[in-house]
Amino acid sequence: MSQGLEPTITKLEQWTDKWQNNQIAFHQMSNHPFLVNNLKKLTTTSDEKIRILFPLCGKAVDMAWQSENGQIKIYNGDFFKFSIDLEKPFECVWDRGAYVALFYELRIKYIEHIKKILDKKAKYLMEVFDYDQHLYPGPPFSIPIEEIRQFFGLQFQVEFIESRLFNPFGNLLVKDKHPKMSSSVSKETGIEYWNQSWIKNEIFFHKNENNAYLVKHLNRMIGNKQKSRIFFPLSGKAVDMAWLASLGHEVVGVEFVQMACEQFFSENNIKFTVKDLGDLKLFSSEDGRIKIYNGDFFKFNTKLEKPFECVWDRGAYGALHYDLRAQYAAHIRTLLDRNVHYLLVVFEYDPRTFGGPPHSISQKEIQTFFGDEFKLELIDSQPFESYNKTINPEPGSNNLYLITKNLNLKN
Ligand SMILES: C[S@@+](CC[C@H](N)C(=O)[O-])C[C@H]1O[C@@H](n2cnc3c(N)ncnc32)[C@H](O)[C@@H]1O
Secondary structure: HHHHHOOOOOOOHHHHHHHHOOOOOOOOOOHHHHHHHHHOOOOOOOOOOOOEEEEOOOOOOOHHHHHHOOOOOOOHHHHHHHHOOOOOOOOEEEEEOOOOOOOOHHHHHHHHHHHOOEEEEEEEEEEEEEEOOOOOOOOEOOOHHHHHHHHHOOOOOOOOOOOOOOOOOOOOOOOOOOOOOOOOOOOOOHHHHHHHHHHHOOOOOOOOOHHHHHHHHHHHHHHOOOEEEEEEEOOOOOHHHHHHHOOOEEEEEEEOOOHHHHHHHOOOOOOOEEEEEOOOEEEEEOOOOOOOOEEOOOHHOOOOOOOEEEEEEEOOHOOOOOOHHHHHHHHHHOEEEEEEEEEEEEEEEOOOOOOOOOHHHOOOHHEEEEEEEOOEEEEEEEOOOOOOOEEEEEEEEEEEEEEEEEOOOOO
């Protein structure tokens, strides 16, 4: 990271210095327009007197505005020591300049902490900035919505409400007068996106050699079996399917784009037949070892194929955006045998550096989406270069998980 791009604040004590030197450019003398415009959204849950939490409040004038005829309490001290022993859980939170003021690791801790002081019905308004972090190092940091969703987790819904342009921060780094959307806003990864990728031949994910994790850890999935049946959800034209069939295994893929199915068979010189099944078409190799269902994964079910004991998931779960991943996990669970050995390959990296696909996926997220019924084991991990060294030079990791059923649980 070049010197000018170091975050201007990295330690708690630096805030004290800022206040002492009156370097509080973040302080605004008027009420915040987002709060004014959306106050009703924030406070409708409560019939009684409204209590609003202002975490990391500074001397925000909005506190005085909201407390007309009311009461203001400011706890002076470390936010991480503030708990429901001091105040009952909050139904309303106005977070301006708090979350965005913290660097990545602290944001994780902050959300973990604030969740403990929220009421079940809590509504939380948060202002964040989204800009090209090459131009300004923060704080305030540039925050993608995906990150907020990831940190809050599934019990919370994160909704985008309002947006406005802002002037670039500072003037030392202004190369572009208009703030750009951050590179970490993820692309839409619905079916049309994939269709276009195949049509334009932008299939960066396709590799012509077998996946190294699959070769190395095949036995973790199939055991010592000579003949297994292996599921390839969102298969693309993965060459691994041909390799496994050549070893004597059966392979079942599901792929939405017809061109991908056709290319798989023609590029691997495998003769095939096609059958129309209504929602899906079935492409089968003549020897019956490879079947690819062409159509939407969410329409594929156990009426078509009995539950699977072996799953190879590379570029499937990790290729989908957050909401789709939740749906995907719920659907694939219905396709799994109780003895399943499911190998899942995902990337994990600082989501500010790249918006995906492939998306950055934590172990916690996978566990949440698959649920307690499944056991998750990290069995291999390799570093890979940061997508954007200016934002964060730390390498990401390419992780291989083994998912099995947690047979200690009933059902
Ligand atoms: C990132 S690629 C990975 C392909 C393959 N697993 C590989 O490793 O090469 C994701 C594939 O999923 C397919 N896909 C996306 N959404 C799908 C859906 N709902 N149903 C079936 N296939 C889908 C896309 O067309 C694309 O070929």
